[in-house]
Amino acid sequence: MNVVLKLFITFLKIGLLSIGGGYAIIPLIQEQVVEKNGWISEKVFTDIITISQMTPGPLAVNTSTFVGLQVGGVMGALAATIGCILCGVIISLALYHFFQTHLESVYVLEVLNGLKSASLGLIISAAFTILLLALYGKSKPGPDFLSLDWTALFMFLTMLFILRKWKPNPIVVMLISGIAGFALYR
């Protein structure tokens, strides 16, 4: 099979099965890309995860672009990336439209309300992971609480204070923390 087509179909599958996004879908991508198709090695895959944490863009999109480029050049990257997001965007739009037009049904309204609460819980879970990564450099806290990164804690609290008090543009916060990181960690 044409490699571009194969990339498209594989990432269409990944996109369709990856509910919840973020760290939850890492094993799924790994299975398809490393184990099943052998497009990249385990080591390169770990590198991609690190790159994704540090660069803009969703993990799934970053991985599909990277793998697509390695395997099939620019066309491969486009095929993999579009395959990866196609199902999600279509289903999101359909579901949102459905909710908007069926709000008079108590069942639909309550399911949407419930999903709101549950997804907030999941956002908190993701925030915890990010906070642990920032403060400890890993996503699971060990028994060594002394390894806490005090500089990161200080920066986190300062940024949070600024955000709550002045509500600045999030991009300004990213720029300030980037410059602060450069000044404090160099």
Add this chain to the structure above:
Amino acid sequence: MKEIIKKYVWLLAVNLFISAFTFGGGYIVVPMVRRFFVVKKQHFTEEDLINMAAVAQSTPGAIAINLSSLAGYKVAGIGGAFVSCIAALIPPLVILTFISAFYKIFFSNTIVTAALKGMQAGVAALMVDLIADMCSIILKEKSFFLSAMIPLSFIANFVLGINVALILLFCCFLCILQVFLKKRERK
């Protein structure tokens, strides 16, 4: 006609901008969308945003791309969704193309890693700020069921490591059951 093209151009620009700064995973798009669509331009309300975030989260694929498309849809229909989706894809495509060519050099650069390490703390602060606001909106509804769902799904995912799709499915089931029981009580 002119009005719609203006909207498309605005969506294209704002989504390019947001996507270029989506560090640290898709959720960071939520405060960004809030800033530009809700606070600055008042295209929709905070309530709408929470609805969209819930849908983007509960469907497959990348949350950031789903949310951008939904926001575009809300502002300018299907065309808006299409423009937003493409705009959200361009920055990661370009950046990853660049990085994949130089990624060994990129990683050994201490200035880059120091700045990125700092940004992690910034991302964490942005998330906590967003969560505080979203929690207060849900708690305002004064529903024990909905309030309890927040810590429950957090524990299920973070502590117990249960699959996200399962958590969301179970949540839907609980909601339907709850409405069903309430209706039967009234009868």
